[in-house]
Amino acid sequence: MQQLVDILEDYLQRNFNEDTLKVFRQLWMKSNVSEFDIAEHLRLSINYVRNLLYGLHAFNMVNSTRKKDRQKGWYIYYWTFNVKHAVGLILQEKQQQLVALKKSRGEESKERYACPDGHVTFNAVRALEHGFKCPECEKLLVRQVTRFEPEVLQAREEGLRREIEFLQQPLLLQEKPEKKAPRPKAKQKKKILVKKTSRKIKKLKKKITRLQKKLTKTKKPRVQKKLLKKIRGLKVKKKILKQGKKPSRNPLPKVRKMLKPQLKRVSPAQSPTKKPPVKDAQKSGLLSKLRKKVGF
Numbered sequence: 001m002q003q004l005v006d007i008l009e010d011y012l013q014r015n016f017n018e019d020t021l022k023v024f025r026q027l028w029m030k031s032n033v034s035e036f037d038i039a040e041h042l043r044l045s046i047n048y049v050r051n052l053l054y055g056l057h058a059f060n061m062v063n064s065t066r067k068k069d070r071q072k073g074w075y076i077y078y079w080t081f082n083v084k085h086a087v088g089l090i091l092q093e094k095q096q097q098l099v100a101l102k103k104s105r106g107e108e109s110k111e112r113y114a115c116p117d118g119h120v121t122f123n124a125v126r127a128l129e130h131g132f133k134c135p136e137c138e139k140l141l142v143r144q145v146t147r148f149e150p151e152v153l154q155a156r157e158e159g160l161r162r163e164i165e166f167l168q169q170p171l172l173l174q175e176k177p178e179k180k181a182p183r184p185k186a187k188q189k190k191k192i193l194v195k196k197t198s199r200k201i202k203k204l205k206k207k208i209t210r211l212q213k214k215l216t217k218t219k220k221p222r223v224q225k226k227l228l229k230k231i232r233g234l235k236v237k238k239k240i241l242k243q244g245k246k247p248s249r250n251p252l253p254k255v256r257k258m259l260k261p262q263l264k265r266v267s268p269a270q271s272p273t274k275k276p277p278v279k280d281a282q283k284s285g286l287l288s289k290l291r292k293k294v295g296f
Contacts, residue, residue: 003166004087004166005028007090007163007166007167008024008086008087008090009021009024011086011089011090011093012024016052016055016056019042019044019048019052020052020055020056022042023038023042023049023052023053023056024056024081026038026041026042027062027079027080027081028081030080030081031080032065032078032079032080033078033079033080034076034077034078035049035050035053035076035077035078035079036076038053038079050077053077053079059085059089060082060085061081061082061085061086061089062079062080062081062082063079063080063082064077064078064079064080065077065078066078087167090167091164091167091168094160094163094164094167095164097160098157098160098161098164101153101156101157101160102157111123111124111143111144112143112144113126113127113132113141113142113143113144114141114142114144115134115136115137115139115141115142116139116140116142117134117137117139119134119135119136119137120134120135120136121144122141127141197241197242200241201238201241201242204234204237204238204241205238207234208231208234208235208238211227211230211231211234212231214227215227215228215231
């Protein structure tokens with residue numbers, strides 16, 4: 001494992017700066033690391049850390065997932081290091097180096113003309129064609145003589161072959177298991193529930209006071225009825241929360257039950273015998289008959 005880490009660090013040090021190497025150390029053997037946590041650990045600005053991560057992301061050496069923070073409202077990116085793709089890039093580079101070494105091994109010495117800024121390198125014939133000047137910056141080409149020692153080249157070639165063989169092996173990464181949050185005990189659960197219910201009751205009290213203020217201000221009967229219904233529903237919710245039960249979405253049926261007690265249905269066998277109603281003189285129609293006879 002340490003050999004793989006050394007190869008990756010060497011590659012990042014050659015192709016990137018030291019800060020990207022620090023970022024890699026923060027991401028190694030971890031998954032979904034927040035960019036804010038990386039910036040806090042390294043004591044760097046969040047924008048600079050993002051630029052370093054975007055640089056790695058350009059070579060697909062890093063993957064990211066986006067999640068929205070509910071409290072702050074902005075998106076936070078969580079990063080993971082793509083080990084397989086990074087190993088593939090390094091393997092490709094090492095193979096190219098090995099091919100170049102094999103070519104240079106047959107030649108004992110070479111005479112080349114290179115640009116001082118490193119734009120181009122020519123052999124003697126090509127340098128003559130361009131007048132010993134760089135075609136891009138027009139600076140004079142510098143003569144370089146490279147001598148290849150066979151022992152050094154052979155040792156380097158063997159080292160490259162070992163690294164390629166090691167990188168071609170299947171990766172067996174043992175990622176650190178993410179620590180799960182401990183489950184709350186029964187007492188802790190009760191405390192959490194009590195806190196949540198107390199918050200809900202406070203909110204309901206505030207709503208009731210607001211509606212009561214509106215009720216005192218308004219004089220329209222329709223609006224008053226609506227407000228009274230809402231206040232009753234909220235009061236019922238409050239009572240249910242105090243009892244320790246979850247309130248239903250439609251509290252109106254419960255309000256009716258609480259306001260109007262349920263009457264027990266009595267069967268016809270158990271029902272008492274009804275007394276016949278006493279006939280009034282006015283109801284029976286005697287007065288109307290007398291009025292007709294008398295004439296008033």
